[in-house]
Amino acid sequence: MELRRARPSDSPAIRDVARRSLGASYSLDPQAITSAIEEWYGEDRLAAMLDDPDHVLLVADHAGQVVAFSDSVVAAADTATLLWLHVDPAHRGEGIATDLFDATRDELERLDVMNLRGRVLAENTEGNDFYDQRGFHQIGTDTVEIDGESYIENIYAESEQWGREAVDTPDGRTVYVDHDNHERGSKATFHVVFTEREGDDKYGYFCSNCNTLALAMDSMGRIECESCGNVRKPVRWDAAYM
Structure with a gap:
């Protein structure tokens, strides 16, 4: 083999x-x-x-x-x-x-x-x-x-999760950046942002290149940070092991 x-x-x-x-x-x-x-x-x-x-x-x-x-x-x-x-x-x-x-x-x-x-x-x-x-x-x-x-x-x-960090949105709302859940961007990673510390409802993404929230998404799942131009393109996730 x-x-x-x-x-x-x-x-x-x-x-x-x-x-x-x-x-x-x-x-x-x-x-x-x-x-x-x-x-x-x-x-x-x-x-x-x-x-x-x-x-x-x-x-x-x-x-x-x-x-x-x-x-x-x-x-x-x-x-x-x-x-x-x-x-x-x-x-x-x-x-x-x-x-x-x-x-x-x-x-x-x-x-x-x-x-x-x-x-x-x-x-x-x-x-x-x-x-x-x-x-x-x-x-x-x-x-x-x-x-x-x-x-x-x-x-x-392979390691235990690091947890979620509370951040404030421009309108004063508290959301949570998940440091264990990130996806590749053109300049730096995007972290998934949730509405609750323990919940599964997504709020958007956090751009680690400029440390700002990135919410703009087109119909194909493409996200772009309006502050620095960091782009996340959709990637198909799955795995089947036997």
């Missing part, structure tokens, strides 16, 4: 592995899976990922056939998030997920990224157990939309 960086020629196999993995791991309608594949694994999307130095896309190559892949993105100078880890159902139970996870960690460490986070749909019991068995802590939840339906996903980190 060879664990290596993905190549453009791997694109069809990556889509096929994702399709098989989603079909085996979730009770999704076939049309929903097809829509997800088109949105998340399209040719242009994969090409952009391969060209992005902040993306780490690894594949498990078995005798010239891609049977699994992982996709991680560097969200901050020292933190990355494991977005995807899919294994073809025909090759599950062979330890490929563990080997690929370890290879991903090693590759990120070579990039001087020491903190790893992961996201997995709440209904994926084996995926959540995968993190638990490796000593990760659940630090929050988020939602993801698949073919028009929302699903809960759990967020994991």
